[in-house]
Amino acid sequence: MDKKQEIQEVLDQRRKTHGDYPRVALLHYLLQDTFDTASANEKHTYYPYQTIAINMIFHKLARIGCGNSCEVDHWRDIAGYATLVVEELNKKCGSENECETSSTSNI
Numbered sequence: 001m002d003k004k005q006e007i008q009e010v011l012d013q014r015r016k017t018h019g020d021y022p023r024v025a026l027l028h029y030l031l032q033d034t035f036d037t038a039s040a041n042e043k044h045t046y047y048p049y050q051t052i053a054i055n056m057i058f059h060k061l062a063r064i065g066c067g068n069s070c071e072v073d074h075w076r077d078i079a080g081y082a083t084l085v086v087e088e089l090n091k092k093c094g095s096e097n098e099c100e101t102s103s104t105s106n107i
Contacts, residue, residue: 019066
């Protein structure tokens with residue numbers, strides 16, 4: 001099997017679990033845009049690792065919405081990103097969560 005066929009096979013497989021890419025991308029964009037528009041927090045108040053985790057969680061939610069909602073890996077990934085943020089916040093703020101929101105100078 002040549003590389004092109006191999007790539008196509010992977011894409012076909014992922015389409016079944018993750019959904020059609022343009023549709024996933026649109027839902028991800030809409031989730032992010034709605035969050036950015038409706039959030040009470042300014043973007044710069046999030047720590048970089050929070051911003052990336054939020055973005056990745058939106059992507060996983062988009063895959064759930066457009067693909068196989070019973071794909072356990074999507075749900076595990078969401079839990080994993082949330083856990084990584086909790087671990088970082090505990091390091092920075094302690095278990096009592098005694099820190100303020102981030103600013104770009106407070107990374």
